[in-house]
Amino acid sequence: MPELPEVETVRRGLAPHLTGQIVTGVVVRQPRLRWLVPDELAAQLPGQTIRRVERRAKYLLLRTDAGTAILHLGMTGRLRLLPAATPLQKHDHVNLALANGQCLRFNDSRRFGALLWTTEPPEQHPLLQALGLEPFDAAFSSAYLRQRAQGRTSAAKAFIMDSHIVVGVGNIYANEALFAAGINPLRPAGQLTEAECDRLAVAIREILTEAIRQGGTTLRDFIGGDGEPGYFQQSLRVYDRHGVPCVACGQPIQRCRVGQRATYYCPRCQR
DNA sequence: AGTGCGGCCTGTCCGC
DNA sequence: TGCGGACAGGCCGCAC
CATH class of the missing domain: 3.20.190.10 (MutM-like, N-terminal)
Incomplete structure (x- = not known):
């Protein structure tokens, strides 16, 4: 995918x-x-x-x-x-x-x-x-996220998956970025603090950078331009891991739905 | 304007 | 073993 x-x-x-x-x-x-x-x-x-x-x-x-x-x-x-x-x-x-x-x-x-x-x-x-910023654009920052999130009631996960805000964050990496940032995917985007927006911007960039380094994530279909699969699936910490102990605290990963999308998070680490 | 949902597709998996 | 149905998901386009 x-x-x-x-x-x-x-x-x-x-x-x-x-x-x-x-x-x-x-x-x-x-x-x-x-x-x-x-x-x-x-x-x-x-x-x-x-x-x-x-x-x-x-x-x-x-x-x-x-x-x-x-x-x-x-x-x-x-x-x-x-x-x-x-x-x-x-x-x-x-x-x-x-x-x-x-x-x-x-x-x-x-x-x-x-x-x-x-x-x-x-x-x-x-x-x-009408696309939003590239996550590696210098303008993609905590301040940018905070400004765009202002007044929004939709879930933080839907917010970062909105390509009019920031591009390239699909379901897998949205789950992973929110875990890395310690943010519950259901939190209304407009309620995120400056510190949380900061962690989120950093997490999105770090997750995407690491995934590119590993040649992407191969779940079923993906193969790269050279015919090789990616390896980032080995680094997934919450995606498709419901019931599995959280790598940070041992609490079982939960699954829910946000906007029709499978959503995975640690109820203890993500608030 | 922001929000939420239906629809496009087919392969895979599950239960019967 | 075969079959039907649920599910997966990016993202537009629509209705509210």
């Missing part, structure tokens, strides 16, 4: 192989992803050189002189670089052929992913334009 560290891992794995490559062909076998893959992608991308492979939030951006492909992995999306002749697999929806004889395959069983094309600066695209 790709969150920011997984997408960044894919980006780092692919960038050296894609940068400078010419796209020679685009085949869309299944255009019905989260949104329809636009015809302009197959019309305008072939012949273009991939100048840069970037990430904004959980979106991957393949920048060319003619436009930018915007790619989202959704829940189950995978990108793999393969020899062009590699037989297709189930759920291989899009194939980008490259001039060097390789191809980039987008496989997504649940089709929550997306592949779009824009000729505008991608940061102006409706999907990217």
